[in-house]
Amino acid sequence: MPDTTKLIENLVEKYGKKRESLLPILKGIIEEERYLSEERMLEVAKALDISGAEVYGTASFYSFIDLKPRGKHIIRVCKTIVCDMKGKNEVIKTIKDCLGIDVGETTTDGMFTLLQTNCIGQCDHAPAMLIDGEVYNELNAEKVRNIIKEYKLNRQN
Amino acid sequence: MASQVKRAEIIFAPYSEYPYKILGEALKKSPDEIIEALIQSGLRGRGGAGFPTGLKWKFAKEAQGDEKYVVCNADEGEPGTFKDRDILVKVPRKMLSGMGICAHVIGAKKGFIYLRAEYDYLKEALQKEIDFFHQHCEKYGLDFHVEIKSGAGAYVVGEETALLNSAEGKRGEPRNKPPFPVTEGYLNKPTVVNNVETFVNAMMVCRIGAEEFAKYGMRGQKGSKLFSIAGDTTKPGVYELELGLTVEELVNEFGDGNTKAVQVGGVSGFCVPRAKFKDKTIGFPGKDDVNYIPTGGSIMLFNHTRSMYHVLENYLEFFEEESCGQCTPCRVGTQQLLKGIKAIKKGEKDPEYLDTLYKLAETMKVTSKCGLGQSVANSFCSIVDEFKEEIIY
Numbered sequence: 001m002p003d004t005t006k007l008i009e010n011l012v013e014k015y016g017k018k019r020e021s022l023l024p025i026l027k028g029i030i031e032e033e034r035y036l037s038e039e040r041m042l043e044v045a046k047a048l049d050i051s052g053a054e055v056y057g058t059a060s061f062y063s064f065i066d067l068k069p070r071g072k073h074i075i076r077v078c079k080t081i082v083c084d085m086k087g088k089n090e091v092i093k094t095i096k097d098c099l100g101i102d103v104g105e106t107t108t109d110g111m112f113t114l115l116q117t118n119c120i121g122q123c124d125h126a127p128a129m130l131i132d133g134e135v136y137n138e139l140n141a142e143k144v145r146n147i148i149k150e151y152k153l154n155r156q157n
Numbered sequence: 158m159a160s161q162v163k164r165a166e167i168i169f170a171p172y173s174e175y176p177y178k179i180l181g182e183a184l185k186k187s188p189d190e191i192i193e194a195l196i197q198s199g200l201r202g203r204g205g206a207g208f209p210t211g212l213k214w215k216f217a218k219e220a221q222g223d224e225k226y227v228v229c230n231a232d233e234g235e236p237g238t239f240k241d242r243d244i245l246v247k248v249p250r251k252m253l254s255g256m257g258i259c260a261h262v263i264g265a266k267k268g269f270i271y272l273r274a275e276y277d278y279l280k281e282a283l284q285k286e287i288d289f290f291h292q293h294c295e296k297y298g299l300d301f302h303v304e305i306k307s308g309a310g311a312y313v314v315g316e317e318t319a320l321l322n323s324a325e326g327k328r329g330e331p332r333n334k335p336p337f338p339v340t341e342g343y344l345n346k347p348t349v350v351n352n353v354e355t356f357v358n359a360m361m362v363c364r365i366g367a368e369e370f371a372k373y374g375m376r377g378q379k380g381s382k383l384f385s386i387a388g389d390t391t392k393p394g395v396y397e398l399e400l401g402l403t404v405e406e407l408v409n410e411f412g413d414g415n416t417k418a419v420q421v422g423g424v425s426g427f428c429v430p431r432a433k434f435k436d437k438t439i440g441f442p443g444k445d446d447v448n449y450i451p452t453g454g455s456i457m458l459f460n461h462t463r464s465m466y467h468v469l470e471n472y473l474e475f476f477e478e479e480s481c482g483q484c485t486p487c488r489v490g491t492q493q494l495l496k497g498i499k500a501i502k503k504g505e506k507d508p509e510y511l512d513t514l515y516k517l518a519e520t521m522k523v524t525s526k527c528g529l530g531q532s533v534a535n536s537f538c539s540i541v542d543e544f545k546e547e548i549i550y
Contacts, residue, residue, distance in 0.1 A: 020344075022326030023309055027274075061328040061481070064274045064310030080236045081424070081471045082387045082457060118312060118475055119236040120275040123387035123457070124394050133277045 004040065007032055012047050022048060022058055026065055034070040034113075063117065071106040071113035073151055077129040080119035086126035087140065092116070094144040111155060112148075162410040163399040165373050165381030167361050168354070169247060177293040180254040183363045184297050188218055188262040195359060197367035199379030204230060204315070204352030205422060205453030206528070207441040210359055213349055216339040217263040220347035227259045227268035227301075228343060228350040232320055234273060234312040235423035236475065237455035240383035241353040243395045245272075245279050248357065253290040253303065255356025258363060259349055260301040268301065271320050273308040280305060312479035316527050317350040319481070330483045331527035352453070354383055375401035378440035382454060388420075389413050389460035400441075405434035407456065415460040418543070423455035424472040425532035428465075430543040465544040466502060469537065473498065476533050487530025490521040494537060501549055508549045515541055 011028040015021035022044070029040050036059050045052040059065045066074075077083075077091055092114075096102060099112050106113040122128035125137035136147055183191060195211030202208045217225065229252065233241040244252055256268050270287075272280060287303050294301050306324050313319050314329035321343050323329035342348020351359070358380060362370050373381045378401030387393045390411045398407075408416045419429045421439060427450050429437050442449035459468060473495040482488045497514040500506040518534035525531045541548055 018326075020324065020326045023323065024307065027307060027309060058326065058328055061330075062274075062309035062311050063478075064308075079471075080475055081468060082237060084471055085388065085459075085463065117275075117310070118479060119234060119238075121233055121239040121242050121273075123237050123239055123385065126387065126393075130275065133274075135278055 005043065008043050008047055017048060019048065019050065022055065026059055030065055034072065034074065035066040035068055069106070072111050073132055074113045074115060075129060075131050076115045076117040078120045078122065078127065079116040082123040083127040088127045090141055091127050091129065091139050091144055094141045095148065098145060098148045162402060162406055163375065165397050165399050167373065167381050168244065168251070168357050168383060168397050172250065176250055177254060179360055179364045180257045180293065181297050183258045184261050184299055191258060191262050191363065192218065194362055194367040198362045198370040200358050200362060200370070201441055202352055203354035203358060203382065203453065205235070205451060207451055210351065210355055213339060214259060214262050217347050217349045220340045222347040224346045225263050225265040226343040226346055226348040227256050227263070227265045228320070228348055229256055229268070229270040229353055229356055230315065230317065230320060230350055231270050231276065231353050232273045232308055232315045234315045235425065235453055235455050237387050237420065237423045237457040238385045238453055240385045240395045240454045242276060244353050244357055245276070245283060249283060249286040250290070251357045251360050252353055253286065255360040256303060257290070257294060257299055257301055258360060259351070259356065261299060263347070263349055266300050266302065268303045269306045269324065270303065271306050271308060271324055274310045277307060280307065313481045313527070313529050316529065319527070320350065321348065330481045373399050375399055376438055376440065377401065384456050385454050386411050386456050388457040389416065389463070390458050400439070402439055403435060404429050404437045404439065407439070408434055408458070412458055413460055416458050417461045417463065418459045418465065420457040420459070420536070421450045422452035424475055424536055425528065426450065426452055426455065427535050428539040428543065465540055465547045469540045469548060470495070470498060472536050476529070480529060484526040484530060486521045486524040487526070490517055490530065491533060493517060494533070498548060511541060511545070511549060
């Protein structure tokens with residue numbers, strides 16, 4: 001676990017101590033810790049000299065800023081109409097089977113969180129999902145199993 | 158059958174000159190000359206709302222302010238749209254040229270690209286292109302700096318004032334208009350916010366001239382448009398077609414032979430049933446012209462195997478989640494519409510209840526603060542009008 005005070009200091013230095021820097025700073029924390037805890041929000045508020053409510057208000061608005069602890073890898077499966085038509089349910093079911101978790105849950109080893117998301121702009125290659133921001137599209141059960149396997153293997157190495 | 162669709166090749170046309178040649182040439186022209194060309198070309202914003210680009214730039218140029226901003230809206234979140242993604246990957250230089258030309262016209266020194274979080278994976282390559290762009294700005298003596306601002310997952314931020322709030326590090330809630338961004342935009346400074354494709358088109362007007370640009374388009378529409386084609390189609394993808402084609406022409410080209418309905422303009426657009434394919438033209442409507450349907454480019458095809466109830470339910474779930482919650486008609490309206498159609502389907506409410514929901518959607522259209530709440534009625538009413546039985550039984 002990196003030193004978070006240092007992390008926030010670095011982020012503030014990188015983006016500047018101004019209101020416009022709030023989102024990039026929050027995203028920077030998410031990148032390191034996968035979610036935004038109450039403590040981090042207060043630390044950021046202090047660093048930018050704004051109220052904690054301002055930070056929480058902004059953070060809670062955005063779906064990619066999680067306020068609950070998440071796994072190391074966050075899987076976001078697109079559930080909007082085209083992906084839904086092209087087999088999103090099968091993708092979800094396959095991931096559930098592979099990882100033994102439901103949508104919204106995190107594996108007990110803290111490696112994966114399964115979420116659904118709205119349109120990610122891959123409708124021409126539906127169904128699609130994001131894992132930590134990487135796009136995986138034209139999915140089917142076999143492809144999904146292989147992707148998950150790959151992620152699990154990388155963990156061991 | 159021979160293709161009836163008129164393809165255009167402006168946006169993805171191969172770039173034969175050396176990089177940023179057009180930018181260099183445009184910078185030698187006066188701002189007024191460029192504004193005049195844009196107005197002559199008939200170019201209207203490609204994000205969906207269709208505001209005349211030349212006028213927008215003119216207002217921002219005339220606005221008083223020591224600092225001005227050029228903002229590229231790459232928060233492409235409308236379901237069924239992915240054409241900006243292709244521009245960002247394939248022809249980012251054309252887009253950046255458009256931003257540079259805009260900076261020259263309005264007198265801006267700073268600009269940013271607001272890139273949706275779902276496209277974070279494009280960021281690295283785009284940043285390299287921006288660095289390359291800056292080298293050319295320096296070469297041409299254009300004092301203009303562009304950065305990327307990343308989104309964090311919110312559909313409503315595609316609305317320009319919500320985008321500006323988000324860029325300022327706030328909740329991405331739409332602002333009251335007026336004031337419009339051209340006078341009070343980013344940090345309350347005069348700002349041009351244009352869609353990715355609009356900047357490319359503005360650059361193309363400078364390249365081929367207003368007259369040549371205006372030759373593209375049918376049935377009174379000007380220019381070409383990128384369409385994102387998805388759903389039940391044999392060839393999903395991004396296509397550049399002349400504006401003003403009918404839904405029928407589109408279906409003949411892209412349908413799978415069994416097309417039952419086409420959603421034009423994403424979930425905030427309109428659903429067109431087969432019986433009306435012939436009558437509906439894709440383009441910006443004139444006054445009270447119900448037969449023209451504007452679109453930011455999203456075209457979703459549904460074939461006879463699809464339940465329109467399921468489609469509508471999926472749309473409403475989307476709206477309910479993405480409503481920013483700021484105004485009551487949209488926040489509560491989206492929840493009640495979703496709850497309502499589920500209750501009718503389950504038989505917990507009488508079929509007549511659908512009329513009440515219909516009125517609610519119409520009320521949202523006139524009372525919601527921004528385009529999100531106002532446009533829920535577009536898809537809701539068009540699906541209910543045409544597929545009432547499927548919604549009820």
